Amino acid sequence: MMMKxxxxxxxxxxxxxxxxxxxxxxxxxxxxxELLVSTALSAQCTDKQVNKVTPALFxxxxxxxxxxxxxxxxxxxxxxxxxxFDTKSKNLVAMAKLLVxxxxxxxxRDRESLEKLPGVGRKTANxxxxxxxxxxxxAVDTHVKRLSGRLGLSGSENVDKIEKALCxxxxxxEWRDISHRLIQFGRDVCDARKPRxxxxxxxxxxxxxxxxxxxxx
DNA sequence: ATCCCGAGGG
DNA sequence: CCCTCTGGAT
Numbered sequence: 001m002m003m004k005x006x007x008x009x010x011x012x013x014x015x016x017x018x019x020x021x022x023x024x025x026x027x028x029x030x031x032x033x034e035l036l037v038s039t040a041l042s043a044q045c046t047d048k049q050v051n052k053v054t055p056a057l058f059x060x061x062x063x064x065x066x067x068x069x070x071x072x073x074x075x076x077x078x079x080x081x082x083x084x085f086d087t088k089s090k091n092l093v094a095m096a097k098l099l100v101x102x103x104x105x106x107x108x109r110d111r112e113s114l115e116k117l118p119g120v121g122r123k124t125a126n127x128x129x130x131x132x133x134x135x136x137x138x139a140v141d142t143h144v145k146r147l148s149g150r151l152g153l154s155g156s157e158n159v160d161k162i163e164k165a166l167c168x169x170x171x172x173x174e175w176r177d178i179s180h181r182l183i184q185f186g187r188d189v190c191d192a193r194k195p196r197x198x199x200x201x202x203x204x205x206x207x208x209x210x211x212x213x214x215x216x217x
Numbered sequence: 218a219t220c221c222c223g224a225g226g227g
Numbered sequence: 228c229c230c231t232c233t234g235g236a237t
Contacts (some may be wrong), residue, residue, distance in 0.1 A: 027223065043223035049235065083233035118223080121224045141222045158228090183222050192220075 009153060009169040010207050015201050016181040023180040025131045027051070030130040032065055038094065039127045040119045041082050049082045064105040067096035091119030109133050122159065130176035138167050138175040140176035143186030150190065152207030 002009070002061035004158035026047040029035040032055070042050050057078050061067040067075075095117045099105055107128065109139035110113055114125035140148075140163045148154045170178050189196050197203060197210035 039222090040224090042221095044221055044232080046221065046236075049221095081234065083221095083235075084223090084231095086234070089230065119224065123223060125237070127222085131225090139222080142220095143222060179222085187222085 003205065005153060005169060008151070012151065012153075012202060013170060013174060013178065014179070015205075016185060020181050020184055022058050023182065023184070026074065029132075030180045032128065034058055035132045036095075036107050036114075036117075036120070036124070036128050039124045040091065040135075041079060041088055042061055042094070043119075043124075044084055045082045051132070053079050053081050061096075062101040064096045064107075067092060068100045068105075070096070089118060094118040095120065105130065109135070111137075115148060122163075126163075134170045134176075136175045138163055138170070139179045140166070141179070141183060143183040143193075144179050146192055147182045147186050150195075150208035151202065153204060188204075 002046050025035070027035065027042060027050060029036040029038060034081070035134060038050050038054050038055070038095060041054070045164050060078070061075075062076075063071055070093050072089050075092055076085050077091075080087060082088065087206060098117055099107065102108075103113065109129070111125050111129060114120055114128060115122065120128075122142050123139050125151050126137040129135040130139065131139040137144060140159050144166070145159065145162055148166060154162045157165075166178070183201075186192075189200055190202075195208075197206075
């Protein structure tokens with residue numbers, strides 16, 4: 001019973017909405033600057049680690065203006081718990097300088113400018129665009145990548161193609177939340193190494209099924 | 218030991 | 228495409 005991708009996507013959307021009625025960005029922040037910084041810090045670590053260092057960080061550096069004149073060593077000390085701090089601390093200060101120089105110390109609202117910021121890639125840019133500015137964007141991270149592959153929504157292509165495929169599959173107004181739901185589901189059920197396929201609500205929609213089908217990890 | 222709600226560089 | 232960077236959780 002091969003389902004058409006479009007219909008399959010619709011079912012997945014429905015099931016995930018039921019499972020996660022309300023979705024929020026794990027790194028919830030009141031202003032774009034804080035969202036940008038904490039999202040950039042979240043690379044290769046948990047949001048718990050990020051939330052541990054950001055309060056003190058933002059107390060000392062409330063905006064791009066203050067952060068732009070920070071000493072890298074001080075920032076590094078403050079963010080040590082998130083790991084990869086050597087690169088991240090340098091990037092944060094450089095990023096703030098660029099914000100002050102080119103964007104009036106504000107967070108730019110277009111993808112091109114965001115991705116020029118040191119330490120900001122496609123994923124972070126999409127999170128900021130969709131969560132801070134309500135621009136339709138679908139963030140693809142490792143969870144989304146893995147789930148998309150397993151469910152058979154896209155091939156195991158590169159991130160750009162996966163993002164494009166998912167954007168065609170899901171309605172624009174869902175782009176922001178579907179990645180959060182896929183991420184959540186990836187953590188709760190579809191683990192990278194030991195997926196809990198028994199009792200999985202998406203089993204019927206899945207091309208992977210614990211490895212039964214020849215699909216990418 | 219191994220992986221993580223990445224990004225940058227080779 | 229591949230690798231590396233890191234602390235923390237498991």
